[in-house]
Amino acid sequence: MIEARGLSKQYGSKRAVDNISFSIAPGKVTGFLGPNGAGKSTSMRLMLGLDRPTEGTVTVHGESYRDLPAPMGEVGALLDAKGVHPGRSARSHLRSLAATHGISDKRVDEVLGQTGLSEVAGKRVGGFSLGMGQRLGIAAALLGDPRVLILDEPVNGLDPDGVLWVRHLLRGLAAEGRTVLLSSHLMSEMAQTADHVIVLGKGKVVADAPIAEFVANGRSERVTVRTPEAAKLAALLLADNNPKVQLEPLSEGCFVTVGLTASTVGGIAARNGIELHELSPVTASLEDAYLALTRDHLEYTSA
Numbered sequence: 154m155i156e157a158r159g160l161s162k163q164y165g166s167k168r169a170v171d172n173i174s175f176s177i178a179p180g181k182v183t184g185f186l187g188p189n190g191a192g193k194s195t196s197m198r199l200m201l202g203l204d205r206p207t208e209g210t211v212t213v214h215g216e217s218y219r220d221l222p223a224p225m226g227e228v229g230a231l232l233d234a235k236g237v238h239p240g241r242s243a244r245s246h247l248r249s250l251a252a253t254h255g256i257s258d259k260r261v262d263e264v265l266g267q268t269g270l271s272e273v274a275g276k277r278v279g280g281f282s283l284g285m286g287q288r289l290g291i292a293a294a295l296l297g298d299p300r301v302l303i304l305d306e307p308v309n310g311l312d313p314d315g316v317l318w319v320r321h322l323l324r325g326l327a328a329e330g331r332t333v334l335l336s337s338h339l340m341s342e343m344a345q346t347a348d349h350v351i352v353l354g355k356g357k358v359v360a361d362a363p364i365a366e367f368v369a370n371g372r373s374e375r376v377t378v379r380t381p382e383a384a385k386l387a388a389l390l391l392a393d394n395n396p397k398v399q400l401e402p403l404s405e406g407c408f409v410t411v412g413l414t415a416s417t418v419g420g421i422a423a424r425n426g427i428e429l430h431e432l433s434p435v436t437a438s439l440e441d442a443y444l445a446l447t448r449d450h451l452e453y454t455s456a
């Protein structure tokens with residue numbers, strides 16, 4: 154369990170994290186989302202005691218990170234996978250980390266196996282690809298067999314096979330009852346990995362919900378409609394002048410309704426003798442819900 158209460162971090166005139174509170178529960182993968190500069194990395198650094206809060210607290214199992222007696226056994230983290238001496242081998246890097254925390258060499262070999270690095274364990278880290286470096290960072294995070302994992306962009310640079318591997322790894326760790334927090338800008342991956350999402354925008358929590366609820370609430374109902382009488386049906390659907398109902402043309406005889414259910418559209422068509430060739434609800438995605446929510450919270454926007 155990770156708990157933040159009234160947590161704030163000020164850098165000069167910049168309020169990177171602004172009075173946020175949340176609880177990250179065990180047994181789940183929680184996704185940490187937000188536009189660039191929203192405060193995700195700062196929050197993670199505060200969780201790991203790498204920075205001190207300006208106000209408020211953040212604890213892991215009720216203790217602040219700096220007070221944990223065996224931090225590596227409680228919390229494993231991947232923040233910046235590049236912070237490894239390039240001349241070292243993967244094994245010697247992990248062994249030296251393990252030695253400073255009283256962790257055995259046997260455990261080093263276990264995490265090398267778990268992360269698919271056994272065969273390259275003797276190679277210089279400087280020659281590693283981005284994906285191998287990410288795997289090594291994840292191996293280091295797993296070293297202490299921690300109950301809490303905090304991973305900033307763990308799939309960054311991984312190929313599709315590696316992305317799938319991270320997904321299974323994190324889901325497996327959560328299923329064992331561990332607390333897993335991960336940040337990623339890859340919405341499709343997040344949708345398949347996370348159970349719960351916390352969304353930050355300009356240093357504040359703008360959503361904290363189970364992923365299914367977040368997606369369902371994230372946007373209005375949309376239905377694709379195809380009919381040879383598109384103009385007639387469109388006029389009927391808009392007859393109430395309800396500002397929440399909109400039509401988006403797709404192609405000749407085909408449009409998407411926004412703000413009406415498929416049964417409402419089908420009912421209106423049937424009552425007016427309009428033939429329908431397609432009536433299909435459009436599945437909402439995490440990306441749609443996320444973009445709709447964060448539109449007003451962007452620090453940097455494209456023209």
Ligand SMILES: Nc1ncnc2c1ncn2[C@@H]1O[C@H](COP(=O)(O)OP(=O)(O)OP(=O)(O)O)[C@@H](O)[C@H]1O
Binds near residue numbers: 167168187192193
């Ligand atoms: N050490 C620092 N000194 C000054 N400002 C900082 C520092 N660290 C972060 N910031 C600022 O705080 C804000 C939050 O940054 P943070 O890195 O936490 O965002 P983020 O959500 O992780 O973004 P990204 O998705 O780009 O990684 C940004 O405006 C950033 O420029």
